[in-house]
Amino acid sequence: FVELHGAHSGQNMASAVASVVSELDISNKLVALVSDNASNNGTLVDHLETELQGASNYSGTRWDSTKGHIRCLSHVIHLSVMSLLRGVKAIPRNVDIRAFNPGDQTLTSEDAEAFVADGNKEADELDDSGIVDSTVDLASAIDKIRKIAKIVRSSPQRMELFRDTAKSIEDYYEKKALSLGKRYTRKTVKNLILDVVTRWNSVYFMLERALEFSEAIDSLTSHPKVKIFRAYALSKADWESVALVCKWLNYFRSASTMMAAEKYPTLSFSLRIYFVLIAYVSRLEESLEVQGSAALEAGIHACKSKLLEFFDKSTFDSEYYYFATILDPRFKDSLFQSSDGLTSSLFSEDWLIKG
Template sequence: MNRHMRSCEKTPGSTPRISRKVDMMVFREMIAVALVQHNLPYSFVEYERIREAFTYANPSIEFWSRNTAAFDVYKIYEREKIKLKEKLAIIPGRICLTTDLWRALTVESYICLTAHYVDVDGVLKTKILSFCAFPPPHSGVAIAMKLSELLKDWGIEKKVFTLTVDNASANDTMQSILKRKLQKDLVCSGEFFHVRCSAHILNLIVQDGLEVISGALEKIRETVKYVKGSETRENLFQNCMDTIGIQTEANLVLDVSTRWNSTYHMLSRAIQFKDVLRSLAEVDRGYKSFPSAVEWERAELICDLLKPFAEITKLISGSSYPTANVYFMQVWAIKCWLGDHDDSHDRVIREMVEDMTEKYDKYWEDFSDILAMAAVLDPRLKFSALEYCYNILNPLTSKENLTHVRDKMVQLFGAYKRTTCNVAASTSQSSRKDIPFGYDGFYSYFSQRNGTGKSPLDMYLEEPVLDMVSFRDMDVIAYWKNNVSRFKELSSMACDILSIPITTVASESAFSIGSRVLNKYRSCLLPTNVQALLCTRNWFRGFQEVGNIHILNSFIIVNLYGFWTAAFRLIARFFLL
């Protein structure tokens, strides 16, 4: 004990141990990971005060340049890319893709390709495969050639299931060319390959409606501008709130022309403070844009009409996207909502609904099949939910719609079944020599059926629907993973369909991160370094911080926080005496 107390660091007056020798390769890799995860510049390793802190912690530190730091990051990127390639090669199902183009602050164009799949553990994953420079022309042919090159580089050209893109005309050409190139390896010859971004479609629908009612919102928009125009008016507005007795931290918000859902938020807030604004009009002679009773009534109708669009936008714009089964009921609810308002007593509302319904009907056929099949593969919905929805929309065409969806599912299931049978036949050919020549396929097919002769799809559809209340938080993909022994190839088909992203939100999220990596302070980054930073960050952390990007008010605060967090953690871990 006496010997221990003389050498123990925690003993008062004891002599501290000499700093241990630092493994520079490990240290450099840790710094490189910190640069990626905390969005630090490569010049971080050359900061004078940082070098002084490292020297104080351990004099044996050997410093390196920003170019060496960039090399270290790229080496990590290449290593992680190999790991991800190996994971994609062994996943049991297929891969769904999203892609989009982005122009950076430096006017350079980038193309983003993201992969969505269910891994071997039955967990839904989203990974950025590429974020590379893509100079003009941005034609459909050029995009198709670039995507084909990327798919070949990743070795997944034979595992593609769907491609989700927005409604740009170049994307229509691109998907047509790419489908022809991949046709022999696509399910059902690529019939389900092209998926339109429903978020973009919703935006088109609402924008058409907002063009009609732009004049009806003018007074409310002018009201918000007036109140937020000076600190004196805001204080007067707050005094009116106190007089009315409204206690809330919420305030008026002004809409943004490029974000239609901000119009909904502006209306809902203004309606919430209608009495406060009336009081403001009485005490402030300069406030002359207070809406009339008719205009307030119209604003409430518009707000009520936009609410379901705002809800589904919130659902599909999250940092992690839900499985495809949740969308059918949401899109159906919007159709019903439009139908409920098409005979409104307000002429402006009728015109708005008419334009929105026309746009809705234009695109409904493009994505209804895949949404319907995803809903059927939810054991809480199945065809019962579709029958209910189609009956509400149009009882005369309900049966026809149900038959159409069932035929599409049988067709798709047949493709999966043939693939499974072919794999089983090739496996049994080497393991079962007693099967007569030519009967391998039959026995493989027969082994996939149960004793009653029913296919897994028939078995699944005949089982009762699960209670939505009891299984409200059910993980549908986990359900199919746990029942793979019962449903066999249907389980694989379900996981692939449920992993389809019906929006390009993942690519948009990547662009949000890209704007932080390639900003006006780091505009000289090479495209290869941009890709290494962004992809590696995504592979390490995913999209879990995407939702916070738009909330942060200061880019500098984010970087300072990441800077000091990284520095102190590294010092504490490696260099304390």
């Protein structure tokens, strides 16, 4: 990698890229540049076009910076999901949702469990005053889980209390099953996960783990002798809202994981993933569970707007998405046929999960 001196402006980065392209003598072979969606990358491609045209060894077809800029879909997914979480006030509004770690695409629950959330802007700073929906307060539910996870993980004694509580619940179900002559597969007791609010996958794993051990959490918040958890008791509506958003995040995680592949090209998937995600969010937008909540409506609308924004930018500017799709023998021109039956099979809601 080339060390970049000075500010990380688009112009400086363009000069660095142009220098490498010239050194490798590939200026006439340059097709596209893939980047995340930071504003300085837009400046980069504009200046790179000028830099290449001014190079002494440049000849032949002019490189088109507009067509040749491929926007990272994984980063688009990140921006969309973070917009969703910020829209429902599940993360502090002052969090920079543009911050993106490519490694998050392959993040596992084990990785998330190992995080030490130093400097994490947690629920102490969460401003949920804008949420007026008293029936399902998603921010409040996630806030409670975040606080419980923080308390449990704050000391070995509390972590042991949580694990003993979860183990006792497993003992109860095993004993009950045996009394009925049935087999019971014990659940492995795991620690709660504390999220890092700039990493939506960690929010997903925090909620998923909380749902897995919801009975243990409820037991802690109603413990007769341990009062520290009582203020964070979750209602049935709280748990339902957490399960709802966890389901949504799992769907986006499937798309993100597919785009993280390194052993096969992914550009030909991009249009299909855009179509599927936009259709999925549109269905959510029209669902009764979302329309009944001002907070959820705001989050889903923000998510859809971000997807549409970058879908328009990407597919209007660059024809390479279409070329890649047509050249993929699995798709060819099928994405552009108007048959309702074909469309429903190509864009079925469970395609990402199956994939």
